[in-house]
Amino acid sequence: MTFRPQPLSPFASTRHYFGSELRRHRERANLSLVQLADIVNSSKSTLARIETAELMPPPDMPSCLDIAFGTDQYFTGLYELAKQDIHPDKYKRYMNFEARAEVIEQYGAQALPGLFQTEQYARELLRRQEHLTAEMVDERVTARMSRQERQQSSNPPFRWAIIDESVLRRQVGSRSCMHQQLASLLEQVDTPNSKVQVMPFSAGPHSLLGGALTLLTLPDGTSVAYEESIEAGHLYEDPDAVKKWRRQYDVLRANSHSLAESAAMIRTAMEDYRP
Known part of the structure; x- marks a missing residue:
């Protein structure tokens, strides 16, 4: 034929x-x-x-x-x-901001922020979304990993992540997957371009407990905020709205573990997932 x-x-x-x-x-x-x-x-x-x-x-x-x-x-x-084109239209404006941001500050309540995820961890998370076909999962994983390419450039953004202790305790994928993910996270706890803090259970409830938050500082000094729940996200560009979210993030940062304490907690969690 x-x-x-x-x-x-x-x-x-x-x-x-x-x-x-x-x-x-x-x-x-x-x-x-x-x-x-x-x-x-x-x-x-x-x-x-x-x-x-x-x-x-x-x-x-x-x-x-x-x-x-x-x-x-x-x-x-x-x-x-x-x-x-992989990203839905409503996220494209945010992606454009993220691609230009000089400083990226994030909080993750139930899962690691995408910029800190390994490929296997990202794949396991996306596979749980039942509306995504295997091909769509592959494309979303590719898109998520491509967002990390700036970190290897000559002028990477400065990243600061605060993660809830639950992120360390909830197993995503196999034990090996979690061990590799936490090992990757540990390497990024305190570097010239990245800082990671853990918000411990002992700190109790806080204002960002129900979702995820990203603050982006652009080259001209302006900032935007992106707040995300389970199925919806909202991009805030109004300075007063961004100031409100930044205030909550700063309070969260002050109540989280120090970088050294966070690294120790991640190491302890890694032992639980050792293959």
């Missing part, structure tokens, strides 16, 4: 445009899907699904395509735009 490429709709989204440009460059180079798959260390089916926008390209593929086609950073740039 003769293989017939599926029609494309390049202007439906940046993700669709990435796929159509992949096919255009591949055909111009007279390469079949199989031939290109060998060059970029992928599979024919994966490339075919990327061309039709059924699948987001993995993070390492754009640079491989640029090398294969000699397109400098063309596909790398398209990927930076296309990966925003």
